Amino acid sequence: xxxxxxxxxxxxxxxxxxxxxxxxxxxxxxxxxxxxxxxxxxxxxxxxxxxxxxxxxxxxxxxxxxxxxxxxxxxxxxxxxxxxxxxxxxxxxxxxxxxxxxxxxxxxxx
Numbered sequence: 001x002x003x004x005x006x007x008x009x010x011x012x013x014x015x016x017x018x019x020x021x022x023x024x025x026x027x028x029x030x031x032x033x034x035x036x037x038x039x040x041x042x043x044x045x046x047x048x049x050x051x052x053x054x055x056x057x058x059x060x061x062x063x064x065x066x067x068x069x070x071x072x073x074x075x076x077x078x079x080x081x082x083x084x085x086x087x088x089x090x091x092x093x094x095x096x097x098x099x100x101x102x103x104x105x106x107x108x109x110x
Contacts, residue, residue, distance in 0.1 A: 004062035
């Protein structure tokens, strides 16, 4: 298990909110996660006592923040600070994915 994936285990069983583009896309108790090909499958127990999954692409990095975790899909992270690589990635054009060049924040409710 990579150190980035290990960070997900640190917030298991916590009440969390997943925020994408400043919008809450999933909330509940973070129960478990699985790897499914190139995706992470996150499972939550919702406030209505239902198990719901949220499948997201495997991020370029997972960073610990003061609020919880940030799953990083930014091109800058993929390019590892190399401006030439970043420019090449940007020239390839935009993707239809809602995770393109953004972050997904998983905030732990205090």
